[in-house]
Amino acid sequence: MSSYEDSYLNKRPQELCHMCGKCCRVVTTMRPYSELLELQKQGEQAACEFLSIFEPFPSIEEAKKADKGTVENIIEHLQADGKYDESKVTFYTCKYLQDDNKCSIYDKRPTLCRHCPSTPWAIVPPGCGFEGWLFMKREEDKERVRKAKEELLEMEVLKKRVTNIETLNKIYAVEHKLQRTIDLYKKYGSENW
Ligand code: SF4
Ligand code: SF4
Incomplete structure (x- = not known):
């Protein structure tokens, strides 16, 4: 059986990314923020990595000010899957994203960034260059x-x-x-x- 790297990750056509920075500007996680903080305390790698770059928006409205389309797209997907609970959803933004949409730590960016979009089922921002390719993979x-x-x-x-x-x-x-x-x-x- 081929590995995740061989069968998916290494096949992503990187040239499809038009470096809009949307996937760094507004993101969310399936785990609530409180749970992520707890996991970070316990040293869980994924939580530590995520919270080392992403900072929470104080509210959904603030996240919408950064990118309304992406926030609404995420909410719509979660609602369709019956996974949306406003009291538990937090949106985050990356502190390393620059005004020109470039990453200020690109060469040292963590694994979670290198793996983005990490599965064909990842919710990507509207207009993401990978949309069509991910649809085909799904x-x-x-x-x-x-x-x-x-x-x-x-x-x-x-x-x-x-x-x-x-x-x-x-x-x-x-x-x-x-x-x-x-x-x-x-x-x-x-x-x-
Ligand atoms: S570290 Fe860089 S690639 Fe990763 S989310 Fe932040 S800006 Fe984007
Ligand atoms: S949203 Fe899509 S096209 Fe834009 S930077 Fe992220 S991966 Fe690239």
Whole structure:
């Protein structure tokens, strides 16, 4: 199986980025700010890294002043996924983003920046150069899941014809692998694809 780096990260066409700085100007996290602070105290790497560059906006209205379109886009996505809770959402901005939209620590920027957008399912700002490419990658993920579902159905038919225990065990192993593929995308709605 290819690694995350080989199958996704290294394939991102960097030339699609038009360096608008939007993904640095306004971001949010799935974890509430209070939880991030707690994790930072415990030394959790991802929380420490995130809070080493991002500072919270005092309110959603302040975040909207920085980039209304991006804030509303994030809220819409979270609402669509049933994950929006205004009392728990904090927006952040990066302290290293310059007025010319360039990163002042580009050569030393943390891993989370180097990995952005980190999955085809990442919410990117409206107009981000990666939008079309990410859409295509999401379609590829959906196709992979649909194929796994088809093969699971074929396994069901096959099981009815097989009596040999060894062959049956092989079928169970294949089924397990196919189900894992479907489960991998569950948080993105793979059950409905
Ligand atoms: S460190 Fe640089 S690349 Fe990372 S979010 Fe800040 S400005 Fe953007
Ligand atoms: S929002 Fe998209 S196009 Fe703009 S800097 Fe970030 S990755 Fe590049």
